[in-house]
Each structure stands twice: as structure tokens, then as C-alpha cells.
Amino acid sequence: MDQNQPIPVPLTTTGSDADADELLQAQAELCCHASRYMESMALKCAIDLGIPSAIHRNGGSASLPELLATLPIAANKKPFLSRLMRTLTVSGIFARGTSADGTTSVYQLTAASQLLVDSIPLNLLPFTKGVLSTYHFRSFLCLGEWFQDDGDATPFAMAHGGTDVWGAMSLDRTLAAGFDASMASDSNFLAEIAIRRHAGAFMNVSSLVDVGGGDGSMARAIVKAFPHIKCLVLDLPHVVHGIPADGFVQYVAGDMMDFVPPADVVLLKLVLHDWSDEDCVRILSRCREAISNREEGKVIIIDTVIGSPSQQIYEAQLFMDLCMMTVTTGKEREEKEWHMIFLKAGFTQYKILPILGIKSLIEVYP
Ligand SMILES: C[S@@+](CC[C@H](N)C(=O)[O-])C[C@H]1O[C@@H](n2cnc3c(N)ncnc32)[C@H](O)[C@@H]1O
């Protein structure tokens, strides 16, 4: 027998070696589950360093030395970059390839990280930064405490001195600007697809009010595609004040719980998921009043309807639901939950079009 060959030691006196394999596999799985936030933090780091944009500027792929030559990395940290890139490659943010001449190993953008390039028109960089913001991260750290707390504060409020997310944004301009930009990037991204896939939604419409329309990105995209539509954006004072008039959309400061300006179409994009069923019924009732007596009157909702044949989409929907639970008082809803709030708000019909990936476009009729 070879002297150097290690002698296998059984883990227990009763268990077989197959049991040990299963245990070790379970340990590895648990380790990955517990460490998943590090994947998020590595992504945040890549965004902070501008790595996707740097790869794009280098022609869509970049070697390690090329990245090191352009990224803002201190000399003594240069040896660490390959480890960050290795993890991000295994998690699918970047891909490995070889340079055109076949000599050098390079990092490439994937379909996902292409959406993080700052210079492409429909990038999701602001939205992704929003999801990764420390405000949300700190809120998630309070989730366990929140479940045990018998008060009404959200995890966000527990983490931020009792102030809810809308209050925090009226107090902190940087947070508000980041949030509005994050929503705007999602709206710019989806507007084009929604208009392309369902232009019929905006035919025969002469006026539209985007309730909780943020900085007006969605409304502007609609006016650009359908110049005959008169578009109004209703949002909180701190959001609409200071937006310069551009002649395309009009801004109104107000509270959607109290009043929604009359129009043919009321749009609610990513608004109802911020609110409880009771609040949604109240908002939708105001929206129904706004379209009353209009021939083509309808409410268009762009929001999640939980459930998808795609596991990836389903998972993204569930993450967003946890985010709503943690940051707002809202939730993502299944069709039967939407059905119930439409009925309670006095509508008679609805149509769900699952044409926007994670989100759906829902038309609701009085
Ligand atoms: C998640 S954001 C969605 C923004 C935009 N619809 C979009 O999808 O890009 C929710 C919006 O609702 C606005 N909002 C919150 N409470 C409101 C209220 N009581 N009345 C009107 N708008 C409100 C927020 O300021 C914010 O702009």
C-alpha cells in the first residue's frame, strides 16, 4: 500500500459514506443560501466601479489588464479584481471569452449586464442601484424584528427613525432623486415595449392622467408615440415641484387618495403595489370617478400579477413582493387578489395582458 495514500476516516460509526456526501452537499447548499447577499454586494461593487460601462467602452469585452488600466482602483487593490470578476462570472453577470486574436482571456457582458451600461438609452442602471440602496438593505435587516413587533411601523420605518419611505423621500433630496431616477429608468425601459406590444391601449384616447407618475418619464414616452394625447402627471408636491415644464406633459401636485383629475384614461404604474388592499380600493375609487362619463374610459395598470411559466420571472416577482413588504405597506398580487379589489372599487371588467415580463398590463373598465 502507498505510504502517502490517506486512509479514509468514517464520519460516524453508523452512517455510510453516501450519507456523508449528502450532508456535505447540504452544507454547501446552505452556505450558498446564506451567502447570496454577497452576490448582490459584488454586483453593487461592480456598479460602483463602473465595470459594465468600462467593458462596453472597450468594445464589449475586456481583459483583466484592460480593466485595471481604466477602472478607478487603487494600486494596492489591483491584485483583488480578478477574484471579484471570478464570482460575478460564475453568477452570470459577466461571461468569459477569448480576444478576437485568440490570445487573451477576456470578460464579456451578458444580456443582464448590458442593461447596466450607462450610455445605452434604455439602461436599468438607476433601477438596479435603487434595489441595491442601503436604505432598502438596512430595512431588510429589520425584517425579523418587524415580525415580532405589534406596532404598525414598516421595516423601512423601523430602520429609519420611524419615518416611512414617502416621508423619508420628502426629507432627503438625494434619496428622492435616486428613487425618481430609478423609477424613470424602469418606465423608459417598459414604455417602449408596452407601446409596441399594445398600442391599442392608447388608440381613441384624448386625455390621460398618470397617477403617481413620478418624474413623468412614462407620460412623456406616451406623448411622443401619441402626440394627440393630452397627458397629466399627478404626484406628491416634492416630486413634481421643480420639474421644468417641457410642453409635453403637465404636472399636478396632489394626493391620489383624495382626488384624481378627470381623463379618458387613468394610468397607475407601480403604484398599487405600494399600498394595502384597503388603500388600493380607495385609490381605484378616485380613478373610477375620474373616468366616469367618458365613452372610452378605462384604468390601465402596469404592475405585477404573481405567477409565470418562467421560473426567473416568478422569482423576480417574489423578490419584489418581499421588497414591498419591507419598504412599503403594499404587496404584489395574484389575479384573484386583483379581481377582489377591482370588484370592491366598483369596476365590472378587467383584462390582464402578461406582456411586460415581471409585470403585466391590466385594463380595468367601469
Ligand atoms: C413606485 S413609484 C412609481 C412611479 C411611476 N409610476 C413609475 O412607475 O415610474 C410610486 C409613486 O407614487 C407616488 N405617490 C406616493 N403617494 C402618493 C399620493 N398620496 N398621491 C400621489 N402620488 C403618490 C410617489 O411619489 C411615487 O412617485
Ligand SMILES: C/C=C/c1ccc(O)c(OC)c1
Ligand atoms: C428596492 C425597491 C424599492 C421600491 C419601492 C417602492 C416601489 O414601488 C418599487 O417599485 C419597483 C420599488
